[in-house]
Amino acid sequence: PADQPVHNPVNAVMLGRRNNPPDKEKGIRSLAVYSPIHYQELPELFMDFICSLTGKSPSTTGAGSEGALTKGPFNALRPAADLNSALVGFILTGYAGFSTAAGHIGPNVRVDHDISLLIPEIWCRMSSEERDPEFLIKEGLLEPLQDFDYEGQQIPASRLGYRITYKFLLRFFGRVFDNPASVFDETILKPEKQDLESFVDGIQYIAEAQQRVALQYFQDGSYEESCPPLQAVLSIMAHGEWKGHTIHDPEVRSLFTRESLLKSEWYQKRLLARQEREAKLLSRHLEYLDAFAVHPGYDREVPRLGIPERREWVEKQLAHVSSPGYLEELSGMIGAQPGADLNLSTE
Known part of the structure; x- marks a missing residue:
């Protein structure tokens, strides 16, 4: 109806990155290798989640691998429990891993939070189809970063995923700016144009930090608690391969599909754990009422x-939750981390 508003909800939450430029005198390496918007498929995205790498903030003194997942006081469990649930949620919902840059883009362009505040204005002017990564890649609006050789070393730039192109800038930033190219030039879209050496060192720093953090997962038992897709990613982060496969091989990529998840044994165990815990909770309710x-x-x-x-x-709920049919109802949900994977008793 003409008198009713047309609702176009924004169904996205974009991650923010704190990126700092290099400071050789203080021994701080660059993280400013990202352009304004990046998209990462799940294997690369969860490499970042596992590492929780953040840049130096003007208001803090530290930089490195930190964040809520690595802060023991916030969570007594090892991070695998949260990461497993997050991955299942991402796969089931088809959530796209977009992120925006804060702090610096390249060593020479300081943006603070200007980009973070601008991107929602861009995103809300895009349709659901235009926010779909497959559409953006097909239309040449996102471009993949490729690994490359630099002074005899292979630089794993592909871990940064995809970044927006000049075509993206004209089509979507033009909905906010009269002349977006005057605001975002090539050195912002491609930070390596500012300083290739700094760009290379930043990517190497990310890869080294990811390796260091992944090795800790092997040392403290978190690897065994991680689901198979994350075990593959952790192995590649730590050792460069998983069962002879790299991060680019279909044997690894296929682990992150919805089809693979739903038919996997580890996901069925999560659903069974959820069913058992709900049944035990309802049984405790009965005992309390009695x-x-x-x-x-x-x-x-x-x-x-x-x-x-x-x-x-409660009796009816317990009978329903304990039935085989309820396990089928749980399909498509996050489930729960099996107690055995947490080294906890299920009793």
């Missing part, structure tokens, strides 16, 4: 609070 009903002095409270009716409802 104890309440016979507690001395609660005779009047039992009918007033509808304890018999509540117990009947």
